[in-house]
Amino acid sequence: MMDIDLSMVNWARAQFAFTAMYHWIFVPLTLGLSFLCAFFETIYVRTGDKEWRAITKFWMTLFGINFAIGVATGIILEFQFGTNWSNYSWIVGDIFGAPLAIEGIFAFFLEATFFAVMFFGWNRVSKKFHLFSTWMVAIGSNLSAVWILVANGWMQNPVGMAFNPETARFEMQSFFDVVFNPVAVSKFVHTSSSGFLFGSLFVLTISSWYLLRGKHLQMAKRSIIVASVFGLLSSSFVAFTGDESAYEVAQKQPMKLAAIEGLYKGETKAGLVAAGILRRDKQPGDGQDPFLIKIKIPFMLSLLANRSFSSFVPGIDDLVYGNEEQNIESTASKIAKGKKAINDLALFKQARKENDNQKAEVFLSKFTKNQEYMGYGYLNKPEEAVPPVAIPYYAFHIMVALGTLFPVLFAAFLFFSLKGSLTRQKWLLPIGLISGLLGLIAQESGWVVAEVGRQPWAINGLLPVKVATTNLTATNVQITFFMFFGLFTLLLAAEITIMLKQIAIGPEGGPSK
Amino acid sequence: MVFKNLENYNLISVIDNIYTFYRDGFKGMIIGKKLWKIILIKLFVMFVILKLFFFPNFLNTKFETDVEKSNYVLEQITRNAAKSQ
Numbered sequence: 173m174m175d176i177d178l179s180m181v182n183w184a185r186a187q188f189a190f191t192a193m194y195h196w197i198f199v200p201l202t203l204g205l206s207f208l209c210a211f212f213e214t215i216y217v218r219t220g221d222k223e224w225r226a227i228t229k230f231w232m233t234l235f236g237i238n239f240a241i242g243v244a245t246g247i248i249l250e251f252q253f254g255t256n257w258s259n260y261s262w263i264v265g266d267i268f269g270a271p272l273a274i275e276g277i278f279a280f281f282l283e284a285t286f287f288a289v290m291f292f293g294w295n296r297v298s299k300k301f302h303l304f305s306t307w308m309v310a311i312g313s314n315l316s317a318v319w320i321l322v323a324n325g326w327m328q329n330p331v332g333m334a335f336n337p338e339t340a341r342f343e344m345q346s347f348f349d350v351v352f353n354p355v356a357v358s359k360f361v362h363t364s365s366s367g368f369l370f371g372s373l374f375v376l377t378i379s380s381w382y383l384l385r386g387k388h389l390q391m392a393k394r395s396i397i398v399a400s401v402f403g404l405l406s407s408s409f410v411a412f413t414g415d416e417s418a419y420e421v422a423q424k425q426p427m428k429l430a431a432i433e434g435l436y437k438g439e440t441k442a443g444l445v446a447a448g449i450l451r452r453d454k455q456p457g458d459g460q461d462p463f464l465i466k467i468k469i470p471f472m473l474s475l476l477a478n479r480s481f482s483s484f485v486p487g488i489d490d491l492v493y494g495n496e497e498q499n500i501e502s503t504a505s506k507i508a509k510g511k512k513a514i515n516d517l518a519l520f521k522q523a524r525k526e527n528d529n530q531k532a533e534v535f536l537s538k539f540t541k542n543q544e545y546m547g548y549g550y551l552n553k554p555e556e557a558v559p560p561v562a563i564p565y566y567a568f569h570i571m572v573a574l575g576t577l578f579p580v581l582f583a584a585f586l587f588f589s590l591k592g593s594l595t596r597q598k599w600l601l602p603i604g605l606i607s608g609l610l611g612l613i614a615q616e617s618g619w620v621v622a623e624v625g626r627q628p629w630a631i632n633g634l635l636p637v638k639v640a641t642t643n644l645t646a647t648n649v650q651i652t653f654f655m656f657f658g659l660f661t662l663l664l665a666a667e668i669t670i671m672l673k674q675i676a677i678g679p680e681g682g683p684s685k
Numbered sequence: 686m687v688f689k690n691l692e693n694y695n696l697i698s699v700i701d702n703i704y705t706f707y708r709d710g711f712k713g714m715i716i717g718k719k720l721w722k723i724i725l726i727k728l729f730v731m732f733v734i735l736k737l738f739f740f741p742n743f744l745n746t747k748f749e750t751d752v753e754k755s756n757y758v759l760e761q762i763t764r765n766a767a768k769s770q
Contacts, residue, residue: 233716240720244728251735254742262744262758291717292710339751340758518763521756550765639762642743652739659730666723674716 181638183649184256187656189623191248193616194660198242198667200615203317203364204371204406205235206310210303211398217303227391229294230679231375232306234671236291241667246320248656256649260630260640266343267333267350268323275319282312314364321363325356327631328622329424335543335634337517337536338524342631358420359622362413365406366615369578372403373611376585378675380604383595388678393589396604400586407579414575415476421625422477422485425632428625430488431561432568433473434462438487438495444472447569450562456492456555488561492554503554510549513542547634556636559627567620574614581607 209232216224250272253261289297289305297305326332332349333342344350376399379392422429429435434450435442448466471481478485484498494502516539523532551557581603588594594601626632630640714721744754 236717237720240717240724241727243724244731247731248735251731251740254745255740258743259758259761261742262754263762288707288710292706292713296706296709337759339755340762341755514763514765517759521759521763643761644743652735655735655739659727659735663723663727670716670719 180644180646180649181641183646183653184641187649187653188252191656195245196615196619198238200367200370201238201374202313203367206313207368208371208375208402209235210307210310213303213306217299223390226679227394233674237670241663256642257640258642263340264342266341267326271319271322275316279316317364318360321360322351322356325353325359326350328626329353329355330631330634337520337539355420355424358417362417365409365413368406369403369410370611370615372399372406373607375399376604377608380601384601391679396585397589400582403582404579407582410575418476425626426486427491429477431559431625432564432621434561434565435487436462436489438485438490440484441471441482442473442485443468443470450565456488456558488558492557503557506545506548507551509542509545510547513539513546514549547636550636550639556628559625564621564625567617571614571617574610
């Protein structure tokens with residue numbers, strides 16, 4: 173059995189992961205359902221059909237429940253930065269301050285104005301202004317996700333900054349480089365489009381339930397048509413942005429790509445593992461085949477990683493032990509340079525303390541030469557640079573498998589809806605019923621790939637997670653971990669209970685605000 | 686109709702209408718009342734109980750100035766350095 177390390181850093185990690193994954197139940201539903209509400213209302217305004225108005229109000233109520241329960245759950249992550257991750261928090265403060273402040277201000281004004289019109293404004297503002305407000309909520313909710321993803325993208329690919337050894341902070345050099353960081357851009361488009369996909373699956377789930385129960389048939393059928401079209405378009409876009417995201421990972425985080433593919437020995441014309449079972453005792457450099465069984469698609473990993481069928485894709489062993497032929501530096505060499513950087517930083521600090529500016533300048537110059545390797549200096553051995561391969565590998569393959577299923581599902585729902593025989597497809601409706609859950613699994617898997625795949629780094633290559641933490645005991649974090657667990661479980665139970673009650677009431681005569 | 690023909694309103698009327706809009710909106714809430722209760726309880730637990738008693742900002746509670754914080758973090762990230770020249 174795998175040993176579980178119960179140190180402070182792992183409790184802090186677990187708490188952060190738990191909070192982020194919980195928060196991520198609500199966010200994608202907000203992103204997707206907000207646009208679906210806007211679509212439903214647009215049809216209502218254009219057709220004047222009261223049934224579309226009832227449909228819009230029904231989904232808007234579920235959107236409101238989800239929003240109310242989910243709002244501010246992300247703030248807990250910011251609390252954790254200050255308490256559990258104080259080194260990290262200080263070091264990145266200059267980079268994260270602006271994006272997170274923009275998000276906070278943006279969200280406040282959006283919520284105070286357009287949300288109110290959307291929920292209170294039926295019959296009190298003109299139809300067109302109400303529709304405008306609904307669209308603004310959809311666009312604004314999605315735009316407010318930009319800033320947190322810019323911050324996350326920066327952690328995966330730190331650009332547009334310089335480390336200031338006087339203050340121990342990364343300082344922003346170019347706001348535009350940070351905002352238009354290719355990793356942040358691909359992360360935003362992939363994440364938001366996957367939210368659209370999840371919102372569509374949620375509509376399929378509830379509508380399928382109504383069709384199976386023979387209730388609210390007209391509403392369910394109409395909702396399914398809109399959700400299927402939106403879901404089909406979104407899932408195509410998710411595939412496209414996922415490909416772009418994987419390309420960026422290959423270029424900026426090759427270790428993560430190797431981990432999610434279980435690739436230990438680098439290959440030219442590398443194949444993509446479509447499915448496979450990893451060997452549990454596989455270790456870097458042991459020469460064992462990492463897979464018990466696997467199915468590979470020839471050349472596809474090279475194409476995905478470098479846009480070339482014949483390119484070389486480095487494996488974990490190449491990245492850990494180096495590969496001269498491919499000009500890949502070993503992690504041991506990076507560790508040596510990183511240790512020099514840390515040493516020179518310490519000597520620089522000491523010289524400054526002693527007011528020996530001449531000496532300080534010498535050490536600063538030495539530090540600058542190796543500072544890009546600073547993070548590696550905290551690793552004790554090269555193998556520490558490898559993430560826990562099985563977790564991102566399986567999460568990635570689950571996400572991709574489900575992502576392949578979804579467009580087929582949407583196409584089937586759309587086909588039978590347009591043919592007018594959806595209610596007779598008894599095999600399809602139960603799949604629709606569980607599709608929301610599958611969507612949630614795909615969503616969470618995506619975050620596991622992104623976050624576990626980048627371990628051991630808090631900031632890629634520059635700051636490992638173990639150095640980012642506060643010097644606290646594990647007990648401090650354990651207490652708050654279980655408090656969160658209790659609080660969030662209560663909130664989730666409230667969400668499910670209120671939603672189920674509202675779904676049972678249905679669109680006819682149910683509350684609209 | 687609150688926001689229709691806004692140009693005919695003076696500033697005080699606009700403010701009054703916005704106030705009425707929100708007041709009536711909150712009064713007329715059905716499921717929203719329950720949701721607001723949940724939001725308020727949640728925010729109270731988060732900001733008053735958790736933030737104040739369990740999630741102090743570590744650096745802010747230990748140090749007063751940015752220089753002190755910088756020195757502490759520098760100490761933390763270089764504490765295992767060999768300091769060999």
